[in-house]
Amino acid sequence: MEKRKIAWMILTAITISLVIVAGSLTVSMRQERSAAQGVTTEETTTEPGYLLKIADGQIGLFRMGNSVPYQRLDMPLNLLSDYDREQLEEGIPAATETELRQLVEDLTS
Structure with missing residues (x-):
């Protein structure tokens, strides 16, 4: 037991x-x-690879690190809201080209 x-x-x-x-x-x-x-x-x-910014009175698409836009959008800035213009003056970063295209579409529609 x-x-x-x-x-x-x-x-x-x-x-x-x-x-x-x-x-x-x-x-x-x-x-x-x-x-x-x-x-x-x-x-x-990833770090942003692109920047959307006002360049010479137009919207410029920049690759990070470049001071010259690789593409410009022919869109009158006065059609943008004050908020969008302020954001573009500072620069709107985009990590990918897809994100950049989406930003452009949002701004131009």
Whole structure:
């Protein structure tokens, strides 16, 4: 009878230990996965590659780092809202060409 109690206590202790280890591993894996996703997000975040800005009285499309627009839009600036003109005077960054096209479409429609 005494041996049976000892065996059950050992079995119970092993079971509890396994539950604790499994819980710790689960938490550790979740933290690693979250950290890995954070790194992936930071790595895929890109600096703006384009800038939409007023140049010589027109809307100019610039590649970052260039002071000369690679394309100009023939659109009267007086058709833009005051807010849009202010934004264009400061320069509106766009990370991708797709984002740049969307900005142009929003401004010209």
